[in-house]
Amino acid sequence: KNNLVSTVLPRKVDVLEGENAAFCVEVEKEEMDIHWYKEGIELRETHQTILKSFGRTHILVFVNTMPQDSGLVTFLVGRSKTSSQLRVKCRVIHCPPSCPVGVQINTERANAALLSWVPPQDTRKNPPSGYVLERQEVGTGSQEWLQCLTTDSATSVEILGDSVPCEADYRFRICSVNKYGKSNNVEFPKTVHLVPVARIQAPLQDALVPEGQDALFSIELSSSVIGTWFLNGTQLQEDERFSMRRSRSHQSLRIRGVRDIENGAEITFIAYGIRDSAALYIQAPLVKFSHLSEMDRNKFVEIGNPIVLYCELSDPAAPVHWYKNGVELQTMEGLHIQSEGTMRRIVIQSAEFSHSGVYCCDAIDDVIRFNVEVEVPPMKFAHIPEEMRTKSIEAGCPLVLQCVVSPSEAEVAWYKDEILLISNSGLEIQSDGDVRKLVIQSTELHHSGVYRCTTQDDAVEFQVDIKDVSWLTLPVTHSAMLERTKSFEVGKPLELECEVADTSVPVCWYKDGRKLLIQNGWDVQSSGMTRKLIIPSAELLHSGLYSCETSGGTIHFTVDIEGDFYSTF
Numbered sequence: 001k002n003n004l005v006s007t008v009l010p011r012k013v014d015v016l017e018g019e020n021a022a023f024c025v026e027v028e029k030e031e032m033d034i035h036w037y038k039e040g041i042e043l044r045e046t047h048q049t050i051l052k053s054f055g056r057t058h059i060l061v062f063v064n065t066m067p068q069d070s071g072l073v074t075f076l077v078g079r080s081k082t083s084s085q086l087r088v089k090c091r092v093i094h095c096p097p098s099c100p101v102g103v104q105i106n107t108e109r110a111n112a113a114l115l116s117w118v119p120p121q122d123t124r125k126n127p128p129s130g131y132v133l134e135r136q137e138v139g140t141g142s143q144e145w146l147q148c149l150t151t152d153s154a155t156s157v158e159i160l161g162d163s164v165p166c167e168a169d170y171r172f173r174i175c176s177v178n179k180y181g182k183s184n185n186v187e188f189p190k191t192v193h194l195v196p197v198a199r200i201q202a203p204l205q206d207a208l209v210p211e212g213q214d215a216l217f218s219i220e221l222s223s224s225v226i227g228t229w230f231l232n233g234t235q236l237q238e239d240e241r242f243s244m245r246r247s248r249s250h251q252s253l254r255i256r257g258v259r260d261i262e263n264g265a266e267i268t269f270i271a272y273g274i275r276d277s278a279a280l281y282i283q284a285p286l287v288k289f290s291h292l293s294e295m296d297r298n299k300f301v302e303i304g305n306p307i308v309l310y311c312e313l314s315d316p317a318a319p320v321h322w323y324k325n326g327v328e329l330q331t332m333e334g335l336h337i338q339s340e341g342t343m344r345r346i347v348i349q350s351a352e353f354s355h356s357g358v359y360c361c362d363a364i365d366d367v368i369r370f371n372v373e374v375e376v377p378p379m380k381f382a383h384i385p386e387e388m389r390t391k392s393i394e395a396g397c398p399l400v401l402q403c404v405v406s407p408s409e410a411e412v413a414w415y416k417d418e419i420l421l422i423s424n425s426g427l428e429i430q431s432d433g434d435v436r437k438l439v440i441q442s443t444e445l446h447h448s449g450v451y452r453c454t455t456q457d458d459a460v461e462f463q464v465d466i467k468d469v470s471w472l473t474l475p476v477t478h479s480a481m482l483e484r485t486k487s488f489e490v491g492k493p494l495e496l497e498c499e500v501a502d503t504s505v506p507v508c509w510y511k512d513g514r515k516l517l518i519q520n521g522w523d524v525q526s527s528g529m530t531r532k533l534i535i536p537s538a539e540l541l542h543s544g545l546y547s548c549e550t551s552g553g554t555i556h557f558t559v560d561i562e563g564d565f566y567s568t569f
Contacts, residue, residue, distance in 0.1 A: 004028045004077050006056070009084035013073075015065055017091045023060040023084060025075045030055050037074040038086075062086070096181030097128035100155075100174055105188040111161035111272075113192040117174055118155065120183070128176035128183070133157065138169040138191055145173065161194040166224025166248070167272065169193050195272040196223035201249070204269060204278035209258050211285050217267050218252040219276055227271035229253045231262075258282055286365040287318040297370050301355075302377035307348040309370045311361050316342045323360040379410035379455035391513055392465045393545075397556045399440040400512075400545055403453050403460045408434035415452045484556060488542075490563025494535040498548050498555050507531045510547040 007026040015021045027034065036043040036051060036058075043060070045051045050061040062069050065088045074083045098120035106114040115133065120126075130152045134145040151157060164170060169191045176183040202220035209215040217229075229236045229244055236242045236253070243254040251269060255262075263282035268275065290312040301307050313320070322329040322337055329346065331337045338345040348355055351374045359370040382404035393399060405412060414421040414429055421438070423429045430437040440447055443466050451462040488494045500507065509516045509524060516533070518524060525532040531548055538561050546557040 004032065004080040005075070005082050008082035009073070009075060012085040012087060014087045014089065016089050017067060018064055021062040021065050021069070021086055021088070023073055023075070025058050025082060027056050027058065027077050032077050034058050035076040036060050037076065039071040040074075094180040095126055097126050097176040097178050097183050098122050099183035099186050100128075100131065100176055101186070103174060103186050103188050105172070105190055105192065107190075107192045109158075111195055113159045113170075113172070113194070114156065115159060115172055115174070115188060116156035117186070120176060127178070129178040130176075131174055132177055132182065133172060133174050134185070135159075135164070135170045135172050137166075138171055140168070148172075159192075159194070161272075162197045164194045164196055167193075167195040167226045195225055198223045198225045198249075198271060198274050200274060200276060204267065204276045206279045206281065207267075208281045208283050210283045211260050212257055215255040215258045215280055216252065217255075217269075217278060217280075218250065219269050221249045221251065221271070221274065224248050225271040225274070227251050227269050227274065230266075230268040230270065231255075232265050233268075255280070285314070287363045288314045288366045289361070289363065289368045290314070292368065297368070299370060299372045301351045301372065301374050303351055303353065303374055304377070305351050307351050307355060307372060307374075308345065309359055309361075309372070310343060310345040311368050313342045313344060313363060318363050320344050321362045322346050323362065325357045329359075377407060378457040379405060379407065380458045381405050381453070381455070381460045384460060387514060388512060389461060390463045390465075392467065393443060393513075393556070394467045394554060395445055396442055398545065398558050399438075399443045399447060399464060399466075400558075401438040401451055401453070401462050401464075403436050404434050405436055405455060405458075406434060410455050412436050412453050412455055414438050415454065417449045418452075485558045485560075487560045487562060488538045490539060490561055491537055494533075494538040494542055494559065494561075496533045496546055496548070496557050496559070498531050499529045500531060500550060501529070503528050505550050508549045509533050510549060512544045513547075 004027055005025060006028060007024070009023055009025060013021055013023070023036075025034075034053070043049055043051065048063045050059075050063065052059045052061075058075070060073065060075075065086075067088045067090055070086055070088045072083055073086050074081055100117040100120055102116075102118035104116045106116070108114075117131070119128065130150055131154075132147060133149050133151070135148045136143070136145045148159065148163065149157060159170075159172070170193075171187065171191045173185040173187040175185045199222040200219065201222055202218075204217055204219050207215050207217060219227075224246065226246070229242075231242075236244070238244055241256050243256070245252045245254075251271075253267065253269075258280065260282050262280055265280040266277055267280055268277045292311060299307065299309065320339075329335065329337065334349045336347045336349075338347065344361055346359065346361075353374050356372055356374045359372055361368050361370075384403060391399065391401070412431075421427060421429065426440060426442070428437075428439045428441075430439060436453055438451065438453070445466050445468055448464055448466045451464055453460050453462075486494075486496065496509075498507075507526075516522075523532075523534040523536075525534065533546065533548070535542060540561050540563070543559055543561045546559055548555050548557075
């Protein structure tokens with residue numbers, strides 16, 4: 001078999017300049033002696049010529065071809081060969097156009113700019129397909145250029161003020177373009193001031209402002225223009241009192257601390273093609289209440305005590321109305337509505353449960369509320385010294401436990417060793433005004449213990465010790481024993497007398513368990529076996545249990561002072 005080539009090369013291979021050209025041949029057997037030629041010259045492997053063999057497959061690659069690589073490529077094995085014509089085509093170079101020349105700007109027409117230019121010199125060789133015009137706003141700090149229009153073949157264009165978004169100074173530049181790119185930009189020689197034709201979108205509104213506060217006027221336009229503000233025809237300048245702001249199409253004026261003399265003033269805004277006005281009206285300062293603490297606004301009052309609600313206004317002449325639970329209050333007996341300077345006050349002389357509720361003081365511009373709750377006063381006992389709450393008496397003697405409670409109508413309960421006591425033949429529970437008493441006419445040993453008088457809010461405790469004196473013979477006469485219960489009138493002399501068995505026996509006098517000290521007008525006498533205690537003028541407070549004590553025994557007197565309380569004063 002003469003032909004050793006299984007696959008032959010194509011008749012021709014066409015590639016573009018810079019591309020790779022590849023050739024592949026397959027032979028009958030592996031490890032055959034093969035050769036590659038171009039234009040009769042055998043090829044050797046270089047960085048641009050790659051020769052590879054894989055079994056029966058042999059490859060030739062020309063890397064990054066150039067036109068001079070064109071030629072006849074031949075593959076030879078034994079006496080068999082196959083050839084292909086390599087053709088490397090040159091790339092066509094396409095370039096962007098050159099930039100326009102002779103740029104000019106004409107600003108003779110108001111609020112317009114006429115821009116003109118000349119096409120580039122190489123138009124025939126590399127023609128532009130059009131021109132792109134861009135603008136830049138001057139003085140904003142931004143370097144951004146924005147496209148404003150394109151044109152195909154014209155070499156001049158007029159830019160009107162209505163084509164820009166806001167009033168400003170503008171600069172322009174132009175470049176040529178085609179499908180292969182754009183030229184460098186050429187800037188026009190000077191800037192032009194353009195003003196868009198603005199329309200009012202939201203006009204100025206009249207303002208009603210409290211004296212001393214800030215007034216704000218604003219206008220919304222269809223485009224951003226530079227405007228001027230006037231107050232009663234006088235142009236305003238930016239200072240600490242007048243502040244003017246422009247944000248795109250929004251314009252605003254702030255007047256700080258408006259004055260009463262500016263009531264009815266005309267505020268005017270003027271811009272290119274725009275004029276609008278509004279009025280400034282000054283409102284009297286709002287009447288406000290001074291702040292009150294929560295404690296002052298929430299009142300807890302005991303029944304019978306006065307209720308006083310007060311507040312302070314910013315305006316001493318401002319009228320107010322008082323309400324309770326939504327119903328207006330008027331001055332009446334027991335309820336007084338008072339006004340003094342900036343102070344407003346309501347006084348209820350004696351609180352009742354019906355006075356609980358929500359009270360309001362209304363000054364039209366402001367309102368303040370009070371929560372009032374009328375409570376029953378706590379039922380408390382007057383203080384009793386500890387020595388008067390400890391009783392130590394002999395069996396058979398009367399026991400009187402006494403305390404004073406407030407309010408006088410308070411209900412009490414008596415207990416002995418935590419057991420509730422009730423009146424019976426030997427025990428009497430008494431209530432007289434604010435005085436509460438427990439009386440046992442003749443004590444016995446079992447009457448010893450802890451006695452308590454209680455209200456729902458308080459309690460007072462007595463310690464009672466009954467002594468057994470059955471073994472003791474009192475050194476007193478029978479006649480004295482019969483007179484151990486005494487009644488005296490207020491203002492009359494009070495005289496207690498007893499006899500002792502021995503003329504030399506000393507005695508001590510006690511009242512309600514407390515040793516008596518001689519006071520002005522009081523007299524303690526000793527004559528033979530007779531012992532006396534004399535008070536020249538008896539008072540209600542002299543009622544109680546008196547004792548004359550010797551080392552051998554004690555005798556007790558129950559004294560009751562009768563008469564009008566006020567007669568003692």
